[in-house]
Amino acid sequence: MFVTKISAKSTAEEVVGYFQTDLTGKVAIVTGSNSGIGMETARVLSLVGAKVIMPCRTLDRSNEAIVKIKQTVPNADLVPMQLDLSDFASVRSFAELFLSLGLPLHMLINNAGLILNERILTVDGYETTFQVNHLGHFLLVDLLTPRLVSSGASRIIIVSSSGQSTFLPSTGIDFNNLNSDTKKYSAMEAYCQSKLANIHHAKELQQRLKDTGVKVACVHPGCIVTQLGRQFSYADVWDLICRLRWSRIEWDAYKTIEQGASTTVYCAVVPDLEKGKFYINNNVSTRFLNEQADSIELARKLWQISIDMTQVVK
Template identity: 50%
Template sequence: MADTIVWNTPAEEIIKIYKTDLSGKVVIVTGSNAGIGLEVARVLSLAGAKVIIPSRTLEKSHQAIATILKTVPQADLIPMQLDLTDFATVRKFAQDFLALNLPLDILVNNAGMVIDHKVFTKDGFESQFAVNHLGHFLLVQLLEEKIKASAPSRIIITSSCLNAQLNPITGLDFDNLNGEKEGYSMLCAYGRSKLCNIYHAKELQRRFDAQGVDVTVTSLHPGNVNTKMNGGITFSIFRDMLKHLRRISMTLSELMKPKDTKLGASTSVLCAVSPHVVKGAFYNHNKIDTEFLHEEAENEEAAKRLWEISENLLK
């Protein structure tokens, strides 16, 4: 059955292939007000899940819900506020969700940020590092006990093929996680945050396994998707790519496979519902991928170091 799923299988087709029934299941999809996240939320609600729709404002959540209801009128959706640039709202979101006394079967950490200049959040963190990694790291910590209590459960973390392309072969630059060094590069900052996603997913999986808890954690590259988040490949981005990319030919091959949001959401949906998902693995184009995974992705010491740094920063 899984053999019928190829790189350009749409997300909605995934749940048809697996005859997915998520009735009684609860899902959170961060960044579900637009783009890939909106399609992930729509498809999982089509499969019967109750889906939490968090956005920076409740107005955006309600707009997303209205969009989903146009094609899934029976969808069970809950609007909530979550701003990953403000960790006080991350804590408030977790508190409000836990107050609903619901299980948490699937957490999709989909939200992301790309910004072309160095900006710090109100908590003092470089924005891409804060939104793409630290905010989601905090969210998982706050919801971890609920996720374990809901086992078998899943956490899906959206990374990028640029986890490998935009970091040196030696791995993560721990001295520049927060943009401390001069000469800010939007893409390099993004690449660092995406390698953080990989380390977070793999260390999470190791910790759940050590506790004997049936939680499946995966990370993924959604593909070359033109969304409101990235605005497409501009000349300045392309120039930055040529300056910093380690594997230009691989990146160009990826650019030759453009995806709309229906295709961009498919790997996330596959990781959320497939009975064949491998714990701790990195997925791309609806299958396990090692080609676009950084050479140091399995470095346990680096992952533990990032975990400790993240915990200390959040204190």
């Protein structure tokens, strides 16, 4: 597990080995930890001593993931919980239950995400991709921020994608089409808008938490074959699009799941994490950022819209 240098192809295990990480006594929440880079993130954090809360859409999925992780980390301290990001009531219930445990919270890793091949509305009336990838996590962060602040030096890691640069226009988010209802539905546009929303969220969140001990970072994990498009009936086409669009400009982005989890884990454990930055390949980077990614005005606009959509009381 020990390496002398961290590179774009380092695994998450190699990252914690490099920093000789010991997370004993630390508590992390990893959304979407039942598969892919979410499960690997949870596994590696538990490997170095963290108690990891594993909220998944169903308890069965969470428990199944725990069984798999314990095959390689028998002593892992893992807590199964239920969280459906497409349902604000479920987000609130999860947060209430977690807070009732009386645990500190040192790492909140917003990893869960999806892409759909058709426009489907949630029980709250919003397009599912936007709610799961952004709004659900926005509400979750809001509900857990007091615990993060009170826990001292804590971190919020938001998993985004370089797709917000590759597939979105330079004008960024179409605020008139957040619910994908003003023009023909595009799975890629809905997904990439949600991923740019992740970046805006991280930027504005860090600004609002600047006087606390909480650090926020956003990451692009790379191009990885996971269950992201599990409900996308043209999964093979999705994979082909990734290969065609990234093959010429992002050779170092093709990764295994173990490598794909590395940047998330890096941001969770690196001693000198830079606040509010976008990380790729275990480094701060401005590669593959939409031209509007650093817009303070648009980040604040999205923040207010997100408050209204999630009915957060401010």
